[in-house]
Amino acid sequence: MRFFIIVFFPFIYLFASNTPFDLYKKETNPNQHTLLIIGGIHGDEPGGYFAPAILEKYYKIKSGNLWIIPNINADSIMANSRGIYGDMNRKFSIINENDSDFITINKVKDIILDKKVDLILNLHDGHGFYRNKYENAIFNPNAWGQATIIDQEKMNGLEKFGNLDEIATKVTNTLNEDNLFQKYHSFGVKNTQTKFKDEQMQLSLTYFAVTNNKPALAIETSKNITELTYKVIYQLKSIEEFMKIMDIKFERDFDINNYKEIESRIFDFGxxxxxxxxxxxxxxxxxxxxxxxxxxxxxxxxxxxxxxxxxxxxxxxxxxxxxxxxxxxxxxxFDVSSTNNKIKILVDNKEIETSFASQIDIKNDFKILKSDFRVNIIGFSKDGLDSEDNILIKKSDIQENYSIDNNKTKYRAEFYKDGKFYGMIVLNFLKENK
Ligand SMILES: [Zn+2]
Structure with missing residues (x-):
């Protein structure tokens, strides 16, 4: 299993810039097209970052190349705020070097301009439902939700993917022909005509890309769709259509129209x-x-x-x-130390050996066998014991409110020596099948 590492210095956040982002590359052939996905530029638009997280974890690329930045604005995402250092998507024209997003913006600009990148998608959740004619306060031309956004109809002199309106229309039509969960979830193409009409959008990521000869579009699912799973599905379907247009072939192990399958993946937190x-x-x-x-x-x-x-x-x-x-x-x-020593445990009458930072499954009972370490089983107590080993313990011997999970099945065994903490083993009591 792939782990990625954050070394944590508690004091750094007082001064520092936005948490660095990760770029994941799924590459098969450098001569084929590369799609760059950028998620999470606005911290309160979860469709825009949970979709690329699913893409990163569950999609296998069979031809072409996919680059993914799932969460470019991590500090704002944690705060569930559009931008705790201001709107990151308005900093691509000019940015002050003291700005907390300065490093992030420069790093992502370099990635956008990388000559391997053929097309860029910037993912959002926007207000309302975009419609080209006014229907009401939620469904109208000023809304942003359920739309593929382009800055201009086309980019002249570009060999590949410069026909932005044509590409966006193709993606949108396919989405609308497929199973929408509700009819009113239908998508449109919104052309902001940024150069002539939209001064704010001239500061945006896609406009930076387009003016540097890189095709870029935004996908907006609707903030008025409250279920995260729907938003993620629509984002993924849009991205899949772009991949098809770019001859990027992929495999996934779930049905994109199956709400439950996608929901369970979104809420698997690892x-x-x-x-x-x-x-x-x-x-x-x-x-x-x-x-x-x-x-x-x-x-x-x-x-x-x-x-x-x-x-x-x-x-x-x-x-x-x-x-x-x-x-x-x-x-x-605590002072913390580590060791490769293993711990012997009798689990349901069978002796096993396990290292620290592990989890063991128990049906009925367990007994931690004597070792160099002092054992503390959190939620278990018996008078006169210094180390809680060599005792047969069942689930009912441990107080439920000390569980580490809501399901009340997982408990902590902690191991100490000479006042130092060496490790934890999670005791997982399997639910009885009744
Ligand atoms: Zn946004």
Missing amino acids: KVKINDNITLELSDIKNNIRFVPLKKEDNKFDFTHTLARVKYNDNKYEIYIGNIKISDLYPQI
């Missing part, structure tokens, strides 16, 4: 590994966990989810997947 001592599953983690054995600083968080970020705030580590706050981890500060 795992975090902390300092090589602790691994926690995040999908069902409780919204706060107390006394987590951590170092005073430089704690290292390795996440499996591309949208996972951690923020130190108010003496706790806040874990986010996109704009969703997953959990607050309240640290208990």
Whole structure:
């Protein structure tokens, strides 16, 4: 499993610029087309970043190349705000070097201008439903939602993909012919005619690209569609149409029209590994966990989810997947060490060996066998014991409110030696099949 790493320095956020973004490259052949997807430029538009996270994790590219930046504006995403340092999509014409987005903007400009990149999509959720004729306050030409946005009809003198209106129309028509979940979810092509009519959009990412001879469009799903899953599906369907136009072939292991299959993937938050001592599953983690054995600083968080970020705030580590706050981890500060030593545990009468930062499945009971380490099973207590090993324990011996998950199946066994924390093993009691 691929982990990516965030080394965490609690004090850096006081001064620093926006959290750096990641660029994922799925490449098959440098001579074929490359599509660049940019998600999350506006932090309160989750369709625009959960879709590229699904794309990154579940799509296999068979020919052509796909580059993905799932969450370019990570700090604003955690805050669920359009832009905590101002609107990032208005900084592509000029930007002050003291601006918190300065590094981000320059880095992404270089990627946009990379000669391998043939076309760029900037993903958003916009207000209302775009219609070319006024219907009411929600469905009208000034709305942005459910539209493919172009800055101009075409880019002259460009060999490939310069016919923006034609491409956008093709994508939009295909979306509308396919299964829309509701008829009113239909898409349109919105031409902002940026050069002549829209001074604000002249500062945007797509206009920067277009004026530098790089075809770029925006996909906007509607903020008025409240279900994240619908937005992600429409974003993905749009991106797939662009890939078809660019001869980028892909495979995925789910049905794009199956709401449940996509929903379960969106809400699979993966795992975090902390300092090589602790691994926690995040999908069902409780919204706060107390006394987590951590170092005073430089704690290292390795996440499996591309949208996972951690923020130190108010003496706790806040874990986010996109704009969703997953959990607050309240640290208990220890000197932390690590070891390759394994721990022997009798699980349902069978002896197993496991390393730290792992999880074991238990049907009925377990007994941690004696080792060099002092064992603390959180939520279990018996008088006169210093180390809670060599005792047969079943689920009912542990107080439920100490579970680390909402389902009350996972509990912590922690291992210490000479006052140092060495590691945690998660005890997962399998639900009985009744
Ligand atoms: Zn937006």
